[in-house]
Amino acid sequence: MHQTSPEQKLSAEQRTALEAAAFRRLVAHLRERTDVQNIDMMNLAGFCRNCLSNWYKDAAEADGIALTKDESREIVYGMPYDAWRERYQIEATDAQKASFATKASHG
Template structure:
């Protein structure tokens, strides 16, 4: 049985990805620590995946996702993480291990 994700045309996947990135650029109130706490990934993860897939320098990949240099985004929009946010993020990231192992196997 073919996974529908693997059968998705690249142009459709690219358009959906671009929409996701534009959405995250618009929702500057959605802090990375909250994204990590809920979903186990954030803007930095997306930029790391771009860096890996496109063989881009980290700063260029981050600017692709943030829409500006990451340091500028952080200065404008990032708030101090609370202990509760950090704990949720740590719990969520711990659940990523099986997915990361499966991705590494291809």
Template sequence: MDDQTRIEIEAAAFRRLQKHLMEDRTDAQNIDMMNLAGFCRNCLARWYQEAANERGIPMTKDEGREAFYGMTMAEWKANYQTEASPAAKEAFKDSHG
């Protein structure tokens, strides 16, 4: 497989993951993802921002989140975020300090 094809396949897989998290599984809370997998939507948004910055494209944390989420964090929270359970908060504290 040539490099360009690999890049296109990786980009397609990323877009599918993004769609899955942003449209298909809005019920999956970031704290639960962090507790289970060690990363969440915010991590993906930060990695997006960091990749842009590494390529000389200025992007703030909020801009990275809006690019990944397709909306502002305030909109996401209002539409999809629920209060984390005490157990989820404790698990996060234990695993992420």
């Protein structure tokens, strides 16, 4: 007896709408959590706001939509990247840098 997976219960339109809503909620959450540094996200989850903006840009390009790196970052950060860095980014600790270097060399 074959069970229907949750994804199979959704139409393509429903799935796209739900994925878009989840993405918007993730972006809103990351905009609110300015205390969470990208290096911490990279060290714990293997992706950060910059990765998310790159994936957004890649998706746009796959659909023939021209989007610059700066534009995709502004969509994710909610402001120009340089402004976000100036307001919220702090210098990574030696421990954070070491952890990132270890993971990057094994990834």
